[in-house]
Amino acid sequence: MPQGAILSLEQCWQLAQAFYGSDKRAPEWRRKTVDEIEALFSEMGFTSSFWNLR
């Protein structure tokens, strides 16, 4: 199996807040688009091919 990716606990907490910080009960809630997730990964410094979504 390939090595995969390693994150610090703090990076994982940042990712958790970014993905789950909004209440899914809200009518306006929607999934993030691929573009939004790619922008988020880029902002967090996740730029290796492991994080490519397409």
Add this chain to the structure above:
Amino acid sequence: MNIDSATTSFDQQVRHYVYDQTMKTTMSPTVVETAVALSTTPTEVQASFQRLAEAHMLVLQRDTGEILMANPFSAVPTPFLARVDGQTYYGNCIWDVMGISAMLKRDAFIQTSCGDCGTSMTLRIVNGSLEPAVGIVHFAVPAAQWWADIVFN
């Protein structure tokens, strides 16, 4: 096609009920419980669960069609526990169990173990901050393949 557009206003009601119950009680509702709460039939709820699963908003148990995951929550016990306000929630992975604190906007005491050696790990999230702790997080599956087998992932 935007898969979110395939869901209906009824699906929004179902999603609201599922998350409201899960967040309040730690337990995801069954098809029948959801049908009773929304004054509809189990068949309608099953179809809605299926649409929500196709839109990656729920993950269903293969044999029963009941909820397995309402991310970040797991409907079944896992090795990723979050104690929040005296209640125990289960996450699907370390990312999700942290996400429980993020979604509830509550402090959490997280208990899990190393996926490699089994050593116990405890984490505390207090006032929106993760307290310093020793450890790393390993992602084995590349991002583009996360939904190919979300249960394994």
